[in-house]
Amino acid sequence: xxxxxxxxxxxxxxxxxxxxxxxxxxxxxxxxxxxxxxxxxxxxxxxxxxxxxxxxxxxxxxxxxxxxxxxxxxxxxxxxxxxxxxxxxxxxxxxxxxxxxxxxxxxxxxxxxxxxxxxxxxxxxxxxxxxxxxxxxxxxxxxxxxxxxxxxxxxxxxxxxxxxxxxxxxxxxxxxxxxxxxxxxxxxxxxxxxxxxxxxxxxxxxxxxxxxxxxxxxxxxxxxxxxxxxxxxxxxxxxxxxxxxxxxxxxxxxxxxxxxxxxxxxxxxxxxxxxxxxxxxxxxxxxxxxxxxxxxxxxxxxxxxxxxxxxxxxxxxxxxxxxxxxxxxxxxxxxxxxxxxxxxxxxxxxxxxxxxxxxxxxxxxxxxxxxxxxxxxxxxxxxxxxxxxxxxxxxxxxxxxxxxxxxxxxxxxxxxxxxxxxxxxxxxxxxxxxxxx
Numbered sequence: 001x002x003x004x005x006x007x008x009x010x011x012x013x014x015x016x017x018x019x020x021x022x023x024x025x026x027x028x029x030x031x032x033x034x035x036x037x038x039x040x041x042x043x044x045x046x047x048x049x050x051x052x053x054x055x056x057x058x059x060x061x062x063x064x065x066x067x068x069x070x071x072x073x074x075x076x077x078x079x080x081x082x083x084x085x086x087x088x089x090x091x092x093x094x095x096x097x098x099x100x101x102x103x104x105x106x107x108x109x110x111x112x113x114x115x116x117x118x119x120x121x122x123x124x125x126x127x128x129x130x131x132x133x134x135x136x137x138x139x140x141x142x143x144x145x146x147x148x149x150x151x152x153x154x155x156x157x158x159x160x161x162x163x164x165x166x167x168x169x170x171x172x173x174x175x176x177x178x179x180x181x182x183x184x185x186x187x188x189x190x191x192x193x194x195x196x197x198x199x200x201x202x203x204x205x206x207x208x209x210x211x212x213x214x215x216x217x218x219x220x221x222x223x224x225x226x227x228x229x230x231x232x233x234x235x236x237x238x239x240x241x242x243x244x245x246x247x248x249x250x251x252x253x254x255x256x257x258x259x260x261x262x263x264x265x266x267x268x269x270x271x272x273x274x275x276x277x278x279x280x281x282x283x284x285x286x287x288x289x290x291x292x293x294x295x296x297x298x299x300x301x302x303x304x305x306x307x308x309x310x311x312x313x314x315x316x317x318x319x320x321x322x323x324x325x326x327x328x329x330x331x332x333x334x335x336x337x338x339x340x341x342x343x344x345x346x347x348x349x350x351x352x353x354x355x356x357x358x359x360x361x362x363x364x365x366x367x368x369x370x371x372x373x374x375x376x377x378x379x380x381x382x383x384x385x386x387x388x389x390x391x392x393x394x395x396x397x398x399x400x401x402x403x404x405x406x407x408x409x410x411x412x413x414x415x416x417x418x419x420x421x422x423x424x425x426x427x428x429x430x431x432x433x434x435x436x437x
Contacts, residue, residue: 010282014142017287021137025210028226036223039134040214043126051122055099058125058306065303066092080396084308091311095121107314116313120360124215124309125302131214132298133291140290146277150269159204159238160245161197169205169238185398196245196253198400203250203410204241207385212359216381219363220374224436225429229378232425237383240417247413249406312358312388320354320365329353336416340376340423348373352380352419356411359387372426375435379422386411 005013024038031041046054066088069075075085097103098113107113138144152163159165165187184206188198213230217223244250284290319325330350337345337352348369354361362377369377386392386407395402429435 005282007278007282010142010278010284013284013287014146014277014281017137017141018143021134021143024134025138026227026230037214037226039130040127040218040223043123043130043214046126046130047122054122054126058122059095059099061125061299061303062092062095062307062310065305066307068303078396080392087311087315088304088307091307091309091314094314095307095310112314112317115364116310116317119219120215120313120364121306121310123218124212125306127214128212128302128305129295129298131210132294132301135210136291136294140294141284141287142277142279142281145280146273149273149276153269158242159200161200162192165193165197165201165205169201185400188398188400191257194253194255194257195401196250196255199250199253199402200241200245202395202398202400202402203385203407203414204238204244206391207237207382213378213382216360216363216378219360219367220378221367222374222378222436225375225434228429228434229375232422232429233379233382236379236418236421236425237385239421240383240414243417244410244413249409253401309358309360313360313364316354316357316361317364320350320361326350326353326365329356332412333416333419336419337423340420341427342373342376342419342423343370344373348376348419351377352384352415355381355384355387355415356408357388359384371435372423372430375426375429376419376422379426380415380418383418383422384411384415386414 026037028035028037029041034041034044036044066085069081069085069088075081094103094107094113095117098108098117103113148163148166151166151169155161155163155166155169159169161169184193184198184201187193187201188195193201210230213233214223214226217226217229222229285293316326327346327350330346330353333349333352334346337349342348348366351362351365351369351373354365359381362381366373366377392404392407395407396404426435
């Protein structure tokens with residue numbers, strides 16, 4: 001049975017939790033000589049001051065994430081799920097070997113497992129659950145519904161999706177692509193999205209969460225420009241989505257049955273948005289339960305992603321070091337790196353191409369590049385959206401009619417466009433002093 005609270009309480013909790021979430025996520029604070037957002041400070045504190053418990057927590061999450069598909073039987077769903085499960089078990093095994101000192105010398109080079117463990121795995125294990133609590137404040141108490149109504153006039157015109165997809169888009173961007181895809185799949189099954197609309201949302205908005213963006217920015221030493229990075233990445237990601245919605249293969253997908261929307265007069269939009277947010281806040285569950293559910297979702301996400309990232313990240317580093325695989329993929333992206341004016345276009349293109357395997361690989365491979373290339377890598381890691389370690393298997397598990405060949409073409413389109421746009425925006429930011437060198 002749906003419960004509601006008084007209007008006064010609904011307004012209060014929407015404002016209090018919304019402002020708290022905005023402060024925690026968007027306002028940088030200097031502590032101990034380091035300037036970054038508050039929840040990143042919290043994650044860093046746990047890694048540094050509570051390292052041993054943090055390591056045990058990470059290993060426990062990895063063990064759960066690696067073996068959950070086995071005891072649930074989900075590994076049997078298809079070849080992709082079998083391969084991903086094998087990677088997860090392998091990632092957990094190689095991490096155990098590393099922490100126990102049994103890993104071979106070739107893998108303990110500082111640019112291999114030590115880098116993945118200390119700079120990626122351990123911070124990620126703390127950032128995702130803490131970030132889930134912060135994101136609960138942003139998405140659980142009406143703020144996203146308010147934003148959704150304000151965005152309705154532009155959604156259809158720019159992205160060719162219904163106005164209510166704004167909530168899906170923003171929730172996916174600041175929350176979780178897995179939750180976003182679940183919502184998109186439900187909307188498609190219920191006939192509220194056409195095939196084309198579902199494809200636009202799934203491949204254009206269901207990007208990695210904002211908590212992951214913090215890890216990307218930390219890896220590429222961009223936290224000093226966090227505000228600029230976040231908002232520019234948001235704008236570039238959605239600009240690329242607007243372009244991809246108008247070109248094949250997405251523009252050729254079935255769009256019959258698109259829902260008509262009830263227009264809201266411009267003068268009434270702010271009040272309608274406010275009422276929508278307050279109404280959502282009034283129907284929200286108890287704050288403690290919302291926070292607990294989001295924290296549990298953060299734990300589950302970290303558990304699913306950590307072992308895959310360790311395995312695929314290591315595989316990517318080994319392939320980059322010992323094979324020409326990313327050189328070959330990089331040739332496809334080289335013209336766009338050249339068009340963007342990146343310092344070492346072929347090296348940059350090779351690094352960006354690695355994002356197809358795992359979204360963190362561009363950040364790992366280009367961590368020592370110049371600041372413009374690092375910024376472009378940080379944007380591409382998010383804006384390209386499609387990668388084999390997580391999103392592609394998630395989309396294949398839905399009813400959304402996107403095949404692997406279609407997703408590969410969309411990945412190429414998004415990566416190429418993102419590289420050019422990010423390079424141009426980054427150059428402007430450097431000239432204006434918005435991007436610290």
